[in-house]
Amino acid sequence: MPTPNPAALDFLLTRRSRPAKILSEPVPDHATLETLLTAAARTPDHGKLEPWRFIVLQKGAMPRLAQTAQDCAQTAGLDPEQVTKARTQFDQGHLAVAVIEVHKSSEKIPHLEQTYSAGAVCLALLNAALAAGWGANWLSGWPSHDRGFMQQALGLSDHERVAGFIHIGTESSTPPDRPRPDLNAITKWVDT
Structure with missing residues (x-):
C-alpha cells in the first residue's frame, strides 16, 4: 500500500501561481533560494544529463535587463506596446531565476526530452517557492525567445x-x- 502525503496532494490540488506584477519585497535570501533551487534540481532529467542551469537575477540586475529587453525589442521593430511589455517583467521584478535549457549531446536522449526536463525544472521551482510560502510566477514572453536578448x-x-x-x-x-x-x-x- 502506498503511504499518502495528504498535505502535498492538497497543495498540488490547490496551488496557484501569483502574477509577477503583485510580487514585492522581501524576496528569499540566498540560503532560502538555494533550498528552492535544490528542490527544482531534483527534476527527472532523462539520462542524468542535467540539461539546464540557473541564473539568479537579483534586483540590481533588473534595470539592465529591462533596458536590454527594450533595446532588443526596438531593434526587432516591435510596436511600442510590445516594447513596453518586453521590459515590464524586469521593471517590476525584485528577484527572478532564469531557468536555462542547455542542450547536451547524447545518443540516447533527444533534445526534445531535454526541453521537457527544463520545463519540469521551471514547474518544480515554481511549486517549491509556492510551497515555501512565497508568491511565484513563471513568465516567458518575447525576451525569452529572442536570441539577441539571450546573448x-x-x-x-x-x-x-x-x-x-x-x-x-x-x-x-x-x-x-x-x-x-x-x-x-x-x-x-483506455482499458484495452
Missing part, C-alpha cells in the same frame, strides 16, 4: 535558451482562482 542580457551560448523566468517574492494581494480545465474534456481512459 546580450544573459550571456547564453548558441546551445542554450531560456525555458522561463521564475519570479519570486512576497505577494501583495491574493488573486482570485481562475477556471480550471474540464477533466472529462481532456481525459481519455
